[in-house]
Amino acid sequence: xxxxxxxxxxHRRRKLLKVIGLVVVLAGxxxxxxxxxxxxxEPLKGSSAxxxxxxxxxxxxxxxxxxxxxxxxxxxxxxxxxxxGITESELVxxxxxxxxxxxxxxxxxxxxxxxxxxxxESGATEEVFExxx
Numbered sequence: 001x002x003x004x005x006x007x008x009x010x011h012r013r014r015k016l017l018k019v020i021g022l023v024v025v026l027a028g029x030x031x032x033x034x035x036x037x038x039x040x041x042e043p044l045k046g047s048s049a050x051x052x053x054x055x056x057x058x059x060x061x062x063x064x065x066x067x068x069x070x071x072x073x074x075x076x077x078x079x080x081x082x083x084x085g086i087t088e089s090e091l092v093x094x095x096x097x098x099x100x101x102x103x104x105x106x107x108x109x110x111x112x113x114x115x116x117x118x119x120x121e122s123g124a125t126e127e128v129f130e131x132x133x
Contacts, residue, residue: 005078007096014067021063028056071095075105076114085118085130 034041035049044052078094079086091102106129109115118128 004081005074005094007094010071010074011096014071017063017067021060021065021067023060024056024063025060028053028058028060031056070101070105070108071097072105072108072112075109079109079115079131085128087126087128089126 031044031049031053034044035046035053075091075095078091088099088102088106091097091105092099095102097105106115110117110129114132115129116132118130
């Protein structure tokens, strides 16, 4: 396993983005619901509450998107650090992601032109994908 890729930090950052996104979306919803209440909090009235709530919800959605999107940059970094081809099993092991996610990552990298299928070897049990140079 490459020494530079730290899967603990990778998963911690993704989890943090998801939690922050959820909290910010819920805070934006609270601001909007509080504005509609009979006695809203003092600074959260009128158009400032609508604007503030909408901005919070927008930033929360951005954080959630960053937390849930496919980690293509990290996978590409991992592949280039290895300097050779990679299989789905190696991607699962090194990044600590599940098999369907590894399949989707490899498919997306092939579609974007960063990876290609290596020539078929007779003794290989799993397909190898190599970086395009």
